[in-house]
Amino acid sequence: MRSEAGTVEYFDETNQQLRCLGVFVIRIAIDRQGLLLPRYCDDGALAFVQEGSGFVGFTFPGCPEEYYRFRQGDIVALPPGVPFWFYNDGNKPAELIIIFDINNDADQIESQHMEFVLAGSSRDRSDSKGKLRHVGGPNIFSGFTDDELLAESLGIDKRLAGSLRGEDGRAGGTIVHAPQIRLPPIGPADGKNKDDPMCRIMNRKVIMNLEDPAAAGVHDDPRYQNVTRLTARNFPILESLRLSPERGTVSQNAIVAPHYNINSQDVVLLTRGSVRVQVVDNDGVAVFDGELRQGQLLVIPQYYVVLRKAGADGYEYILFRTNANPLIINMAGPGSVLLALPVDVIAASYNVSTTDAKKIKNSGSNEEPI
Numbered sequence: 001m002r003s004e005a006g007t008v009e010y011f012d013e014t015n016q017q018l019r020c021l022g023v024f025v026i027r028i029a030i031d032r033q034g035l036l037l038p039r040y041c042d043d044g045a046l047a048f049v050q051e052g053s054g055f056v057g058f059t060f061p062g063c064p065e066e067y068y069r070f071r072q073g074d075i076v077a078l079p080p081g082v083p084f085w086f087y088n089d090g091n092k093p094a095e096l097i098i099i100f101d102i103n104n105d106a107d108q109i110e111s112q113h114m115e116f117v118l119a120g121s122s123r124d125r126s127d128s129k130g131k132l133r134h135v136g137g138p139n140i141f142s143g144f145t146d147d148e149l150l151a152e153s154l155g156i157d158k159r160l161a162g163s164l165r166g167e168d169g170r171a172g173g174t175i176v177h178a179p180q181i182r183l184p185p186i187g188p189a190d191g192k193n194k195d196d197p198m199c200r201i202m203n204r205k206v207i208m209n210l211e212d213p214a215a216a217g218v219h220d221d222p223r224y225q226n227v228t229r230l231t232a233r234n235f236p237i238l239e240s241l242r243l244s245p246e247r248g249t250v251s252q253n254a255i256v257a258p259h260y261n262i263n264s265q266d267v268v269l270l271t272r273g274s275v276r277v278q279v280v281d282n283d284g285v286a287v288f289d290g291e292l293r294q295g296q297l298l299v300i301p302q303y304y305v306v307l308r309k310a311g312a313d314g315y316e317y318i319l320f321r322t323n324a325n326p327l328i329i330n331m332a333g334p335g336s337v338l339l340a341l342p343v344d345v346i347a348a349s350y351n352v353s354t355t356d357a358k359k360i361k362n363s364g365s366n367e368e369p370i
Contacts, residue, residue, distance in 0.1 A: 003173025005034030006093070013113060017299040021265045021322060022103030024113035025297060028086075028096040028175075030054070035178040036086040038118040044241035045078040045100040047086075048210065048318050050271060052094030055183050058206065059083040066206075067183060070094075073211030075230060075245050077237045080104055083118060087181055099267060099320045101242055116140050120166060120174065139166045208235050210247040210318075232324035239324045246319040250275070255309040257364040258331040264323035266300035268292075273315030280305045305331065332364030 001008050009027040011018065018025065024043070030036055030052070038057075047056075049070050056076055057067035070076055070086075078084055078098070088094040100113050120139050141164040144150040151161035210228050227248030232239040244264075250273075258280075270292050279288040281304055291311070292298050300306050330336035338346065338361055347357035 001173070003175040005172070005177040006030040006036070006175030008174060011297055018267075020301070021267065021299055022101060023267055023320075023322065024100040024102050025267065025269075026098050026100075028098065030086060030088040030094045030096070030175055031177070032088055032091060032093065033177060033179045033181075034088050034094075034175050035181065036175050037120045038083050038085040040081050040083045040116050040118075041078070041100060042080060042114040042116075043100045043102045044080045044104045044243065045098050046238075046241065046243050046245055046320060047076040047078060047096050047098045048245060048247070049074040049076070050095040050097055050318070052088060052092055053090040054086060054088040054094050056207070057085045057087075068207050070207060071209070073209045073247070074207050075210050075235070077206045077235075077241060079206075079237070079240065087178065087183070089181070089183070097269060097318060099243065101322065104242060117174070119164075120172065120176070139164075141165045205235070206237060210245055231326070242322060242324055244321045244324050244326055246321070247317070248319075249316045250310045250314050252312055252314040253310055254314070256307065257333055257336075258305045258307045260303050260305045260329050260331075261300070261321065261323075262327040262329055263302070264321040264326040265302045266306075266319055266321055267297065268300065268317055268319040269297045270294050271316045271318060273313050274311035275315045275317075276309045276311070278307045280307075330364070336364065338363060 001010070007029045009029075011025040011027075013019075013024050028036065038059075049072055051072055053069065053071045055067050056070050057065055059065050060082055086094070086096065102113050117139055118141070141150065144165065147158045147161040147165070150164065151158045154161070154164075208230055210230060211226060212228070227246070227250075229244070229246045230238065231244050235244075238244050272294055274291050274293045277288060277290065277292050277298060278286050279298075279300055281287050281301075287304070288298065292315075332338050341349075341361065343354055343357045343361055346352070346360050347354050350357070350360065352360070
């Protein structure tokens, strides 16, 4: 959906796989001097900055506004119910991938993504499939139809109340051109309530760079370049969001032994290259067997076993797991299922010789899941 100063792309929220996982995924491109209008959501989310830089602002309950600079590779935590906005002051578009956890315990309404937009004028537009969407709204103030009552409640005049309701006729959509915005180079902003206990609780670190080896866990296999992970152990706010991210570049033709998640589900989006993927369910059926290419999203359910092999040019990806501290079981390699089984158990289970059982037991000794 194209707005005045950017684009929002929606992965189909009615897709059965995404609904099963309880996630909602969008991709946002904000043009230079573009402002993603202030809003809050009913679910927690993580935003990955794929490209660009700018500012992100938050309004925590009872606290002064906080704003921070973001850059490529950053993960920005978006707590449920907390208003936020993004502004691109860079020289190129800022591209964000955002995943919302619609099954978050904070949402007591219903299991679907809901946004409450604080500004802008609502307009209807059809997407590429003819589905009607509201772009840039509806602004929550638009529902207060009595300008005089709204003005009195806020201590402003009726003209300004009308502006809040979006009566100025501007229909720029959810991302507007705002060249007049000037912000300090770094936050947080000062405020008289910054020492309030609630502010200290709410204002935990909300941004970490996923491409910074010093900040995130690093994969030590040379075939997997710059693979980094964030969990609640090194990014505590993830505990309340029930999400954790991973970012990586995988070398050409690198193959990864089968593995599965014990306590989470995966949503992986390829940002460059291609990878052959097989996903097997509890019936031993390959529910996905194909090539994942740039821009495509793949869901990997909990306990399903996955095998990956990079294409000729390798690939880059961003992956979100639906747990702040995910646990991964390897089928082969160090700490794996096969390595833990006694040789005679393997031989009897697969009807092979003891010699072959030893080979199976020690298979994949240099491989780890990504």
